[in-house]
Amino acid sequence: MKNRLNYVTTALLILPFLANCQSTTTVKTGVWRATLQTSGGQLPFGLDIKPTAKAGKYTVFAINGAERLPMDEATLMGDTLRIPMGLFESELVGKVSGDKLTGVWRKRRVKDQYQVVPFSAQFGQTFRFAESGKAPSGNLSGKWQTVFRAAGNDGAPGDTTAAVGVFEQKGNLVTGTFLTPTGDYRYLAGNVFGDSLLLSCFDGSHAFLFKARKGANQTLTGVFHSGPTYRETWTARLDPTASLPDPAKLTYLKPGQPFSFAFPNASGKTVSLADPQFKGKVTVVQIMGSWCPNCMDETKFLAPWYSKNKSRGVEVVGLAFEKTADLAESGPKLTRMKDRFQIQYPVLLAGTNDKAEAAKSLPALSSVVAFPTTIFIDKKGAVRHIHTGFAGPGTGVYYDQYVGEFNRLIDKLLAE
Known part of the structure; x- marks a missing residue:
């Protein structure tokens, strides 16, 4: 899948609260509502934190809809909780204060340069974008023929990518994803309230935020945010026959050239x-x-x-x-x-x-x-x-x- 993250490069961030290693702070275990602060606003996801048999160590899962994605073993040092995702060279680092975590998500780019995004979490909250009770104006379940459009130079239209949105809505809860010719956007989860659709995903490597409004004739018009600053616009229309190019025809073997490695x-x-x-x-x-x-x-x-x-x-x-x-x-x-x-x-x-x-x-x-x-x-x-x-x-x-x-x-x- 093509890389949609626009990384912010910064020197290695040393958080001042790492020094307090003698604290008797503990982490409340259970579900936390976490958010990343992006240019598109708050990007929420769930965290399920549970203690292990080892002191100061925790098992952590990121929650996106039906997915419970295991992070690496988390460590509490003083009042600072570090949740690493070594495979993606990233980590959530937060200062623990009662029901709250406050810190950053850091993702390594090259050498000692990192993408850094503000991170916070609240214990005991399970909603995504909106608490229950906010009524949607309709049901968005089904297949949506979608087009993403990147920003071009000097405000000119940029490249477009065809996609198929597949959503399932129950009440004001929505899950699903977008399929593209090169992959999918993994597990998305969010809410519909009024004519607004909000979806998000965080998996340690990607941070996706989708916003849209429902228009006439079963259409959606929205903005896609990836990472701290990247932005694309997108439109979609409900279409049960929505499809993508044949994935078997995008890459082929050159005539007369045997494949080897x-x-x-x-x-x-x-x-x-x-x-x-x-x-x-x-x-x-x-x-x-x-x-x-x-x-x-x-x-x-x-x-x-x-x-x-x-x-x-x-x-x-x-x-x-x-x-x-x-x-x-x-x-x-x-x-x-x-x-x-x-x-x-x-x-x-x-x-x-x-x-x-x-x-x-x-x-x-x-x-x-x-x-x-x-x-x-x-x-x-x-x-x-x-x-x-x-x-x-x-x-x-x-x-x-x-x-x-x-x-x-x-x-x-x-x-x-």
């Missing part, structure tokens, strides 16, 4: 498609990055799937395109990712996460349009199918459809 794993050992472990086997190649939540959604599917199916004569290999091609820096990220998702297949450092550079690393492909992109190779080493993007579990029926198609294709290739 040879890249190092986290330990520096080169792994090649010509290696014996792939010979005579159906092979799934996952073009991805540890920084990419859509890729991690795909990994959550592929890792257990491979564990269950590897004995059938199928292999999976991940080609990771990271922020840097320096193995000393990116290798540990691949190791953390493998440990977190219990990945048993090889994950290789293939280059940097620029799509043009990724295409140069894999010259047999017409292009690399999205992270993730999945390549299916038959027992003879021929590319049989290329799928751009990934419809994650937040898309509901679209995710189920993808899983079904994936398994049917693998069964077909294994039977040949």
Whole structure:
């Protein structure tokens, strides 16, 4: 999915309250309503904080609709709670004061430069944008043909992206997501009150805020905010036939060019498609990055799937395109990712996460349009199918459809 975050670069922020390490402060455990302060206003999400058996350590989940996304183990030092998300090189840092947390969300960009966004949380609040009782003017459930438009130079219209919004509304509560040709916006949750729609998502890497107003003839007109400052406009119309381009036709194999790769794993050992472990086997190649939540959604599917199916004569290999091609820096990220998702297949450092550079690393492909992109190779080493993007579990029926198609294709290739 194309990167929509417009990062703010700043020197490493040292919070003054970190020094108080002898405090007897405790963190109230249960659900907190957290917010990030963006240029679009407050971006809310849920936090569920629970103690572990270790003093000063907590288990934390970010809550977005039906998703309970595990953060890394949180630590209370003095009156400061640190909730890391190591995979995305980010953390929530907050000073604890009774029912409140106040601090920042920090996300590393390069070296000692960080994106920093004000963060706060209130214990015991479970609503998203609006407390119950505020009535909506109608029901937005269904499929919405959507167009996002970026701001161009000097106020001129910018690039557009087609999408499909899929929403389910119960009372004034709304859940759903937007599907695009290169991925989805994961689990969105929010509210409708009057003619206003508000949706948000926070997953440690992305912070999304959608605002819209319902117009005549089943239309929506709104603004999309990503991170602290990025902004796009969007419009949508209710359409049960809304669709996207065929994901099998966005990237293709150049005529006469066999697909191959040879890249190092986290330990520096080169792994090649010509290696014996792939010979005579159906092979799934996952073009991805540890920084990419859509890729991690795909990994959550592929890792257990491979564990269950590897004995059938199928292999999976991940080609990771990271922020840097320096193995000393990116290798540990691949190791953390493998440990977190219990990945048993090889994950290789293939280059940097620029799509043009990724295409140069894999010259047999017409292009690399999205992270993730999945390549299916038959027992003879021929590319049989290329799928751009990934419809994650937040898309509901679209995710189920993808899983079904994936398994049917693998069964077909294994039977040949």
